[in-house]
Amino acid sequence: MSQVSSQTLADASERKGLFSRLVDAFPFRWWMALPLILLLGIFVLYPLGFSFYLSLTEYKLTNRSLDFIGFEQYRRVLTDGDFTESLKITLTFVVAAVLIELVLGLVLALALQKQKFARNITRALLFTPMFLAPVAVGLVFRFLLNQQLGLLPNALAVFGWQVDFFSPNMALWSMVLIDVWQWTPFMVLLMLSGLESMPKSPFEAARVDGASFFLTFRTLTLPMLAPVLIVALVIRVLESSKLFEYVFVITNGGPGGTTESLQFIMYQTGIRFFRLAEASAMAFVFLLVLAVPIIWMLRQAKET
Amino acid sequence: MASITFDNVVKNYGTFQAIRNVSFEIPDGEFAVIVGPSGSGKTTMLRSIGGLESISSGRILIGDRDVTNVAPKHRDIAFVFQNYALYAHLTVRANIGFPLKARKTPKAEIAERVEDVARRAGLEKLLDRKPAELSGGQQQRVAIARALVRQPSVFLFDEPMSNLDAQLRLDLRHEVLELQQSLGVTSVWVTHDQEEAMAMGDRILVVNHGIVEQNASPENLYSDPVNSYVAGAIGSPRMNMIQGHSANQVLTADGQNYPLFPGCPDGNIVAGIRPEDIHPVESGREGSFQAKVQLVELLGARAIVSLAVGDRRLNAVFSRRELGDIKELDTISVSMAKDRLLFFKPDNGERIRLAG
Numbered sequence: 001m002s003q004v005s006s007q008t009l010a011d012a013s014e015r016k017g018l019f020s021r022l023v024d025a026f027p028f029r030w031w032m033a034l035p036l037i038l039l040l041g042i043f044v045l046y047p048l049g050f051s052f053y054l055s056l057t058e059y060k061l062t063n064r065s066l067d068f069i070g071f072e073q074y075r076r077v078l079t080d081g082d083f084t085e086s087l088k089i090t091l092t093f094v095v096a097a098v099l100i101e102l103v104l105g106l107v108l109a110l111a112l113q114k115q116k117f118a119r120n121i122t123r124a125l126l127f128t129p130m131f132l133a134p135v136a137v138g139l140v141f142r143f144l145l146n147q148q149l150g151l152l153p154n155a156l157a158v159f160g161w162q163v164d165f166f167s168p169n170m171a172l173w174s175m176v177l178i179d180v181w182q183w184t185p186f187m188v189l190l191m192l193s194g195l196e197s198m199p200k201s202p203f204e205a206a207r208v209d210g211a212s213f214f215l216t217f218r219t220l221t222l223p224m225l226a227p228v229l230i231v232a233l234v235i236r237v238l239e240s241s242k243l244f245e246y247v248f249v250i251t252n253g254g255p256g257g258t259t260e261s262l263q264f265i266m267y268q269t270g271i272r273f274f275r276l277a278e279a280s281a282m283a284f285v286f287l288l289v290l291a292v293p294i295i296w297m298l299r300q301a302k303e304t
Numbered sequence: 305m306a307s308i309t310f311d312n313v314v315k316n317y318g319t320f321q322a323i324r325n326v327s328f329e330i331p332d333g334e335f336a337v338i339v340g341p342s343g344s345g346k347t348t349m350l351r352s353i354g355g356l357e358s359i360s361s362g363r364i365l366i367g368d369r370d371v372t373n374v375a376p377k378h379r380d381i382a383f384v385f386q387n388y389a390l391y392a393h394l395t396v397r398a399n400i401g402f403p404l405k406a407r408k409t410p411k412a413e414i415a416e417r418v419e420d421v422a423r424r425a426g427l428e429k430l431l432d433r434k435p436a437e438l439s440g441g442q443q444q445r446v447a448i449a450r451a452l453v454r455q456p457s458v459f460l461f462d463e464p465m466s467n468l469d470a471q472l473r474l475d476l477r478h479e480v481l482e483l484q485q486s487l488g489v490t491s492v493w494v495t496h497d498q499e500e501a502m503a504m505g506d507r508i509l510v511v512n513h514g515i516v517e518q519n520a521s522p523e524n525l526y527s528d529p530v531n532s533y534v535a536g537a538i539g540s541p542r543m544n545m546i547q548g549h550s551a552n553q554v555l556t557a558d559g560q561n562y563p564l565f566p567g568c569p570d571g572n573i574v575a576g577i578r579p580e581d582i583h584p585v586e587s588g589r590e591g592s593f594q595a596k597v598q599l600v601e602l603l604g605a606r607a608i609v610s611l612a613v614g615d616r617r618l619n620a621v622f623s624r625r626e627l628g629d630i631k632e633l634d635t636i637s638v639s640m641a642k643d644r645l646l647f648f649k650p651d652n653g654e655r656i657r658l659a660g
Contacts, residue, residue, distance in 0.1 A: 201389035204356050209403035209450075210377030219402070223393035 060275035105187025194228030340511035383452035
C-alpha cells in the first residue's frame with residue numbers, strides 16, 4: 001500500500017516545476033513553524049550568539065571595540081578572585097536553599113496529603129509566598145529582619161537572643177531563609193501532586209503487609225516520587241542560581257561582599273561598570289558550571 | 305479457627321449507605337464468593353474485612369476475635385488486589401518477601417519461604433525480574449504468592465482476575481482453588497462474574513444495593529433462590545421472568561396464555577423458568593404452547609434458542625438431541641418443566657413458596 005503511494009508520488013514530482021519542488025523540499029508543516037523559529041532566532045539565538053561573541057572581545061560601553069581577543073576574558077574571569085568567590089557564594093546558597101526546600105517540602109507534602117480538614121484553604125494559604133514578586137519579598141524581609149526595626153530580631157531579643165541577620169556571618173544564610181520561605185511552597189506543590197497521583201493500592205498492600213512508615217516510605221513513596229523530585233530539583237537549582245533580587249534590594253552584595261551572587265556581580269560588571277564583554281564571559285562560565293549537574297539530573301530522571 | 309462474621313455491619317459514605325446492616329458468617333476453611341454488580345457494596349464488604357475501610361457501626365469478627373477496630377496488619381489477613389498492587393521498584397523476590405521483611409523475619413527464613421512459595425506459584429524463573437517485565441497473569445501470580453508467603457488465617461481477593469484474559473482466568477481459577485483446598489485457609493473472593501462465583505465458591509453471597517440478598521451454596525442459590533433478584537443474577541443465560549395474571553392454572557401475560565399446573569398461586573405473579581427447563585415437545589401436547597424460533601446459537605453440545613411468544617422473548621437451552629432439525633423462523637411447541645417453575649411477588653420480587 002505505502003509502496004504504491006510513494007511510487008506514484010515520485011512519478012508526480014518528476015513532472016513538477018520549481019515552485020512545487022520548493023514546496024516539496026520545505027513542506028507546509030515547516031512553514032507553520034517559521035514564526036516560532038524567527039522569534040526564537042531574534043530573541044534567543046541572536047542575543048545568545050552575540051553575547052558569546054562579545055565575550056571574545058574587549059567590548060565596553062565606554063569603549064566599543066569589537067576586536068577579537070580570543071579567550072582572554074575567560075582567563076581573566078577565572079583567575080579573578082572576585083568571580084570564584086562569587087561562584088562559591090552562589091553555589092553555597094543554591095545547595096543550602098534547595099536542600100532545605102527539598103526536605104521541608106517533602107515533609108510538608110506528606111503531612112498535607114494526610115490532612116482531611118480544611119484542605120483547600122490550608123493549601124491556598126501555604127502557596128501564597130510563591131505568587132509574590134521576589135523584589136517585594138526582599139523588601140518585606142529587609143524590614144522584617146532589620147536589627148533595629150525588624151519584628152524577628154526584636155522577638156528574639158525578648159529571649160535575650162541578639163541576632164543581626166545581615167552581619168557578614170549571617171547575611172547569606174538570611175538570603176537562604178528568604179528563599180526557603182518563598183519557594184518551599186513550590187516544592188510542596190510539585191510533590192503533593194506527585195504523591196496524590198500515585199496508585200493507592202500498593203500503599204494499601206503495604207498496610208496489610210504490616211510495613212512501617214519508614215519501610216513504606218523507602219520502598220514505595222521515594223522511588224515512585226523520584227521523577228518528580230528530580231524535576232523539582234532541576235527547576236529549583238536553575239531558579240535559585242539566579243539569586244539577584246533579594247541581594248539587590250537588601251544587601252547590595254554586602255556586607256563585605258559576602259552576598260555577592262554571580263547574577264549580582266554580572267549585573268555590576270556589565271551594567272554598572274559597563275564591562276559587557278567580561279560580564280558575558282562570566283555568564284558563559286556559569287552556564288557551563290550549571291550545565292553539568294543539570295544534565296546529570298535529567299539523565300537520572302530519564303532512567304527512573 | 306478463622307471464620308469471618310459480620311454482625312449488623314453498616315458503612316456510610318456521607319449520606320450513601322454502602323453496606324446496610326449486614327450480618328453473615330463464613331465458616332472456617334470455606335471459599336466464599338461475594339458476587340454483585342458494580343456499586344453493590346461487595347468490594348466495600350471485602351475491604352471492611354481487611355480493615356482497609358472502617359465501618360460505621362456493627363462488628364466484624366475473624367475467628368472469635370473482634371477486629372472491628374484492629375489495624376489491617378494485625379488482622380492476620382492477606383489481600384490480593386484487582387490491579388495486583390505490586391511494589392514496582394522491587395524484584396519479584398523482594399515483592400514476595402516483603403510481608404516477611406515488614407515483620408522482621410530473619411533473612412535466611414525469608415529466602416527459604418520465598419523460594420518455597422515461588423515454586424508453588426510457578427515463579428522460580430522470574431524471581432529476579434521487576435513487575436513491569438511480567439505479563440498480567442504472572443503479576444497476579446506474584447501478588448498471590450505474596451499473599452501466601454505469610455500463611456495468614458484469611459485470604460481476601462478483590463476481583464483479582466478482571467484484568468486477565470479468559471483462558472488465563474480459567475487456569476488461575478484452578479490453581480487458586482487447588483491452593484486454597486490444600487491450605488484450608490478461609491477465603492473471600494469478590495467478583496461481578498456469576499459464572500466465576502458458581503465455579504469457585506463453596507458458598508456464595510449475592511449482594512445488591514448494600515445488602516446480602518442470599519447467602520447459600522451454589523446449588524441452593526441456583527435451585528432455590530429467595531427472590532427474583534437472586535434468580536436473575538445466578539445462571540446464564542438468565543432465568544426467564546414472565547409477569548402476568550394467574551387464574552385456573554393459566555398464566556396470562558401480554559395476551560398470551562402459559563399453562564401452569566394445579567397448586568400454582570393465583571393473582572398477579574411473576575413466573576420464573578430457567579432456559580434449560582424449557583423443552584421442545586410434539587405439538588398439541590398438554591401444557592405446551594407455540595413459539596417461534598428467532599435465533600439459534602450453537603454452543604457445541606447445547607444451543608441457546610431465542611423464542612418469540614407473542615411480543616415476549618424467552619431464552620431456552622436445548623441439548624443437541626432436543627434441537628434436532630429445529631431452525632430459525634420455525635414455529636415449534638414447547639413446554640416448561642413444571643416442577644422447575646418458580647413464582648415471585650411482582651412488587652418486591654419475594655419468592656412465593658408453594659404449599660407442600
